[in-house]
Amino acid sequence: MTDAAIDYTAVFHGLPGMVALLTPELVFADANDDYLRMSGRTREQLVGRYLFDVFPDNPGDPAANGMRNLEASLYRVLATGERDAMALQRYDVEAPGRSGEWEERYWSPVNAPVPGPDGKVALIVHRVEEVTELIRARGGHRTGRPRALEAELYTRARDLQELNERLRDAHAREREVALALQEAMxxxxxxxxxxxxxxxxxxxxxxxxxxxxxxxxxxxxxxxxxxxxxxxxxxxxxxxxxxxxxxxxxxxxxxxxxxxxxxxxxxxxxxxxxxxxxxxxxxxxxxxxxxxxxxxxxxxxxxxxxxxxxxxxxxxxxxxxxxxxxxxxxxxxxxxxxxxxxxxxxxxxxxxxxxxxxxxxxxxxxxxxxxxxxxxxxxxxxxxxxxxxxxxxxxxxxxxxxxxxxxxx
CATH class of the missing domain: 3.60.40.10 (PPM-type phosphatase domain)
Structure with missing residues (x-):
């Protein structure tokens, strides 16, 4: 089968798991069927809208930082042109059709750049692994804070994210040393x-x-x-x-x-x-x-x-x-x-x-x-x-x- 015979739009929408395309301004360009179904949003509620207008942090929870962490990851992709895999994140997501009511979700995102003809990032592939039900099944669930297993997983995810941030800082310092070496040589x-x-x-x-x-x-x-x-x-x-x-x-x-x-x-x-x-x-x-x-x-x-x-x-x-x-x-x-x-x-x-x-x-x-x-x-x-x-x-x-x-x- 040739490339011309492949309907890549159909392939994208049929991809298993939540996948969205974001512009460099972090506006939804498209989202596949699983993303729409599992996020509880329609295409009209996503496409053309700023990601964090659709999914803001819970204003009633000062400790909520899932969306802020996601924003930092996306800006790293735009700045470096490199793929960024995030640790498991806990999010408060506003319930579809129920303004002010927040649902606890666990998502593991990976953000990857799609370069344009000039080599700059033209789109970001935002893929999300939905693990909320797994955590609920493993550790039980009740409204409010996670129970023991959930709390442990969340703590481990936070520690892993901090480790990833330290590794990124070390990589950034190595790049600075390399750049200084290039300029000197x-x-x-x-x-x-x-x-x-x-x-x-x-x-x-x-x-x-x-x-x-x-x-x-x-x-x-x-x-x-x-x-x-x-x-x-x-x-x-x-x-x-x-x-x-x-x-x-x-x-x-x-x-x-x-x-x-x-x-x-x-x-x-x-x-x-x-x-x-x-x-x-x-x-x-x-x-x-x-x-x-x-x-x-x-x-x-x-x-x-x-x-x-x-x-x-x-x-x-x-x-x-x-x-x-x-x-x-x-x-x-x-x-x-x-x-x-x-x-x-x-x-x-x-x-x-x-x-x-x-x-x-x-x-x-x-x-x-x-x-x-x-x-x-x-x-x-x-x-x-x-x-x-x-x-x-x-x-x-x-x-x-x-x-x-x-x-x-």
Whole structure:
């Protein structure tokens, strides 16, 4: 059966359990049949209405906090773009058709983001596991406060929620450390001489704010020249970032004294051989001579830079590609090649997260990149970089890290 033959609306409404769709403003966009039945609300009472207008906290119970906890979870999903599973919650829910009369309910919610084309959260899937009857059957029930088993379950749920909050705080601190590490290791975007450059850095979905990809721009000794490089360390997180910082710094230093990019990568490969975690790392570096209008380049197992002329002529710089940095126990001199460019051309270096997709040939990703670069070549580097990321990365984010640098020549 094809996707076109599947009635996804019918599937949604037939899902077992309570499932609702919320907008980023926490307004009901839809709710399945079980949600309507088990909440005791009609579609007209839900769709288009603010969640907490429909389900407010019990104003007669100062200790009621189920809805406040739910609101905090939903805002975490909007802020992080990540799924948030809540501990079992006790709610006071206003009885359908009986204003001011409150029923005790036990719900276990899970809130998951649905990204839009721009990668931002477009909808939240709000799924609720209804366990009220289970608790009543296990522990007995009477109107008012929970009896012994209910009270114990509620206390355990509250303790679990507090633990989840502490874990989220620890994760947030780890993200702050990662972000500070990224800022310390990678150069800020800047204008290189009279030429504009834009950089972008996107960790893989679910990773910290730092990863193993890097970029670099350096002023070269002698003439009106700059070096532009990108590289990729296998893995994500702080360990990969530590290796990334070592390799980026080594290449930056080598580029300033090397006779050409091939020699710079030769030096870097020898250094990578003694760095734990640098196995299979790749890099490409370009030496741009603005006076001669030439680009000399060399690649250590990395996807080729792309050069587009003002008239749309595309060239992938792929005539000097060698093995990854630590591939040879006894390194040999690496190749390099030279190409020319015209004023107003655009050079793009990137890592494989921008072009590679599972079960897809890399040539397909390169063709997609070339098409995007041709169409946006007249835009300034900042706008062009944003357009390429928007078009080339999956809507929900890539499963691999991505670094991108755009230089107007």
């Amino acid at each position: 990678l150069p800020a975007p800047r204008q290189v001489g009279h030429h504009q450059a834009a950089v972008r850095y996107r960790p893989a979905v679910g990773a910290l704010n730092v990863c193993g990809d890097w970029y670099d721009l350096v002023d070269l000794v002698g003439g009106n020249r700059i070096g532009v490089s990108v590289g990729d360390v296998v893995g994500h997180g702080l360990a990969a970032a530590g290796v990334m910082g070592q390799l980026r710094s080594a290449l930056s230093a080598a580029s300033r004294v090397a006779a050409g990019p091939g020699q710079a990568l030769d030096v870097l490969g020898r250094y990578a051989h003694v760095v734990d975690g640098a196995e299979s790392a790749t890099a490409v570096t370009t030496f741009i001579d603005h006076d001669r209008h030439t680009i000399t380049y060399s690649s250590a197992g990395h996807p080729p830079p792309a050069l587009v002329a003002p008239d749309g002529h595309m060239e992938f710089l792929d005539r000097a590609t060698d093995t990854p940095l630590d591939a040879r126990p006894d390194p040999i001199p690496r190749p390099q090649a030279v190409t020319t460019y015209t004023n107003g051309a655009t050079l793009v270096l990137y890592t494989d997260g921008l072009i590679e997709r599972r079960r897809e040939d890399i040539d397909t990703g390169l063709a997609r990149l070339a098409d995007s670069l041709r169409r946006h070549r007249g835009q300034d580097p900042e706008t062009l970089a944003d357009a390429m990321l928007r078009e080339l990365l999956p809507p929900g984010g890539a499963t691999d890290d991505t670094a991108l640098i755009v230089v107007r020549l």
